[in-house]
Amino acid sequence: MGLEMHNSLSRRREPFVTLVPGSVSMYVCGPNLYGPAHVGHALSYIFFDVVRRYLEYKGFQVRHVQNFTDIEDRIVARAQEEGRSIFAIAQEYIERFLREMDALRVQRAHHYPRATEVIPKMIEIILGLIARGYAYEVDGDVYFRVTSFSRYGLLSGRSLDQMQAGARIEVDERKEHPMDFALWKASRSGEPSWESPWGPGRPGWHIECSAMSMQFLGEQIDLHGGGDDVRFPHHENEIAQSEAYTGKAPFARFWVHNALMKPPVGDEMHRHLGNFVAIRDALARYEPDVIRLFVLSAHYRTPSRWTDEAVDAAGRGLDRLRAALANADTVLGSDPLPLQDGPLATKASESRTAFERAMDDDFGTPAAIAVLFDLAAEINRASGSAMGGNVEPAGGMVHAAAALRTLAGVLGLRVVPDAIPPGAAAAVLQILDEMRAADPALFPGEGGQHNAGEAIALLLSGRGRAREARRFDLADRVRARLGEAGIVVEDLPGGSRWRLVSRRDARA
RNA sequence: GGCGGCGUAGCCAAGAGGCAAGGCAGGGGUCUGCAAAACCCCCAUACGCCGGUUCGAAUCCGGCCGCCGCCUCCA
CATH class of the missing domain: 3.40.50.620 (HUPs)
Structure with a gap:
């Protein structure tokens, strides 16, 4: 059509x-x-x-x-x-x-x-x-x-x-x-x-x-x-x-x-x-993606109302799409996936078709977005399975992730998060110093010119050692302090991962 | 007065004759040292109200109620 x-x-x-x-x-x-x-x-x-x-x-x-x-x-x-x-x-x-x-x-x-x-x-x-x-x-x-x-x-x-x-x-x-x-x-x-x-x-x-x-x-x-x-x-x-x-x-x-x-x-x-x-x-x-997702979640010929509650909800939905791409990257990065084909390749092509059907129908962005969420859920299921050891369902992951990026891109959504804000970056460096002072053995090194990404990596590796040593007080402190800076730490089977909390509600 | 639109779960919002997408929130699980994320299950016998057409209607027709826009500012 x-x-x-x-x-x-x-x-x-x-x-x-x-x-x-x-x-x-x-x-x-x-x-x-x-x-x-x-x-x-x-x-x-x-x-x-x-x-x-x-x-x-x-x-x-x-x-x-x-x-x-x-x-x-x-x-x-x-x-x-x-x-x-x-x-x-x-x-x-x-x-x-x-x-x-x-x-x-x-x-x-x-x-x-x-x-x-x-x-x-x-x-x-x-x-x-x-x-x-x-x-x-x-x-x-x-x-x-x-x-x-x-x-x-x-x-x-x-x-x-x-x-x-x-x-x-x-x-x-x-x-x-x-x-x-x-x-x-x-x-x-x-x-x-x-x-x-x-x-x-x-x-x-x-x-x-x-x-x-x-x-x-x-x-x-x-x-x-x-x-x-x-x-x-x-x-x-x-x-x-x-x-x-x-x-x-x-x-x-x-x-x-x-x-x-x-x-x-x-x-x-x-x-x-x-x-x-x-x-x-x-x-x-709000991040641009949050605003775009909110705007496009209603059909263009339906009047919508700008409310904090509705825009915030769009922000949480965006987090969900981001999680899927992060999961896909984790799976693809950790273990070179030999399976080029598989259920996700099929899902990817089905999603493209469904997306186009929605958009061909008078720019049905709400339905198109639903396709994105559906694809994301499938990626997440397969990722969970792959991280748990069963790689089979993740066959074709490359194609699924690519489809999600491409289709989101048609809506002008980047899906990937913004860069680390300056304030958070400064906080991260401070937290690194703080942890080094608290336990030089688990958090070795001193001074040094790190960028925020490197500092977070050092903090997470130190936190990994702390967890192995059952020093959960220190591990939790890292997580809590990073959380205050707007950085969420997630522990996956294969290691820890971090992400920026999406900017979606600055009412406070 | 004329033209047009809207009324779907706690919230946002699709669907436009075949038996209610999706998201958010909420409840219960799985996983986790604890979390987070993810996943699984549950969450509208029901689509403003009343009639009608039909085997079958949020979806078509008629009436009614409520809300809104435009009729020389405006995306």
């Missing part, structure tokens, strides 16, 4: 067929740069990152463009409040956004055009629209004439009459129709402005995406994504202005919208409401 996805335009699931076989042009609506991004943005960009990774996994050549809205009412307002230029504000938040996306391991788009960089293209489109009767100028403003575009309302599933009925804002009397939207706004005093055939002004919000999309991907694209909140009016308007200008439809073959994330308390997470969880704060408390 091939990939099928829900198309907002038809409100149905459709087989994914691209304009050019084997390649995908993908445009995702980026953030307005008036403030920091929150976990709702993270959800959207993590999801579309998975869309891209999966398309690439399936062999598509993906071209991915995401805009930065650097000129818009809120940024202008903010610039005036702070006495800074819109460019300074945009620059600050662009850098921050990219840093945060990198931290979340969202693959960078191929292009991140800014609205202010494509103004010539916008003007070209607006001129074309006016020439064809789809737009008109009033006092330096230019509006799109919605009544001229018969398909207006198709994406959002409403008619102009319905929208008029519910219009909740004051109508600008200069507009021909209340729903006509601004393509270009004449500049007011103090606002940044650009020269245009209609005098100095600045672009309306919607035109940028049409301009960028056409400039970087072409007049028709395969996939256009964004949060459910931009379906109307933003995407509806993009379709109208783009298709009216090019005369080609559809502007985008597939419209994909993710449901919005809810805040810990309340219903809507919005920057202007002040009830958001900033990505920066989330990253301070």
Whole structure:
């Protein structure tokens, strides 16, 4: 079965067929740069990152463009409040956004055009629209004439009459129709402005995406994504202005919208409401993998709520996946496994199939994650058996571990833990000194420049000697002290192992 | 008023006609010097409520209740 996805335009699931076989042009609506991004943005960009990774996994050549809205009412307002230029504000938040996306391991788009960089293209489109009767100028403003575009309302599933009925804002009397939207706004005093055939002004919000999309991907694209909140009016308007200008439809073959994330308390997470969880704060408390696993554990069209309890639970689940890879490595490392084939090789290929079936079904990440857990359990069973002496069930372990890594990788999960944090590293060195002082015979050596990994290895070997000598007081002390530093010691049949406790709850 | 979504175990969350995935938490075991991890077993006769269609319904139809989003700020 091939990939099928829900198309907002038809409100149905459709087989994914691209304009050019084997390649995908993908445009995702980026953030307005008036403030920091929150976990709702993270959800959207993590999801579309998975869309891209999966398309690439399936062999598509993906071209991915995401805009930065650097000129818009809120940024202008903010610039005036702070006495800074819109460019300074945009620059600050662009850098921050990219840093945060990198931290979340969202693959960078191929292009991140800014609205202010494509103004010539916008003007070209607006001129074309006016020439064809789809737009008109009033006092330096230019509006799109919605009544001229018969398909207006198709994406959002409403008619102009319905929208008029519910219009909740004051109508600008200069507009021909209340729903006509601004393509270009004449500049007011103090606002940044650009020269245009209609005098100095600045672009309306919607035109940028049409301009960028056409400039970087072409007049028709395969996939256009964004949060459910931009379906109307933003995407509806993009379709109208783009298709009216090019005369080609559809502007985008597939419209994909993710449901919005809810805040810990309340219903809507919005920057202007002040009830958001900033990505920066989330990253301070949770590892990227924890955030990704949490986000992807709910289907992208189901609204989820960011709560400590739910994110913590994702963190514990992540530990489980990590344990499986650690077990696999232990088995593969300790005893060169002659069995290339075996039950786990079969399991690996079954898992790939199941994973693809889940993802082909409108990006069913929850089911895909279930496949990962199922595979992990199988690896753990076989590992336990192998460590107990029965190697037979571990045949094909290499393939199972590889499959787990690969499939987790499609979701952007690294599964391996973060590096030892500086604080823990310092603590480890201190613990080593402490144990050497306590019992130089069991913990020999002194001073020396060790890195944290070496120090832990020395501590564990010393602890092994202590256990053999039945000095459980010392052995337990090592384990307890390391535990305080966030390092968990596990005694396996073949020796001891350590791991970092996953960063998943820093409430304390 | 119009359009749309949601309601599944203590929590998170899949499933969309064939007899309730997965994760977290919890209980009981195995293993361990003790732990930890892992593994095994248990944990929704039940999917907001009421009807209907069907051999069979969380899944389809009708009605009702509750919650939410959008209808020119918004991922």
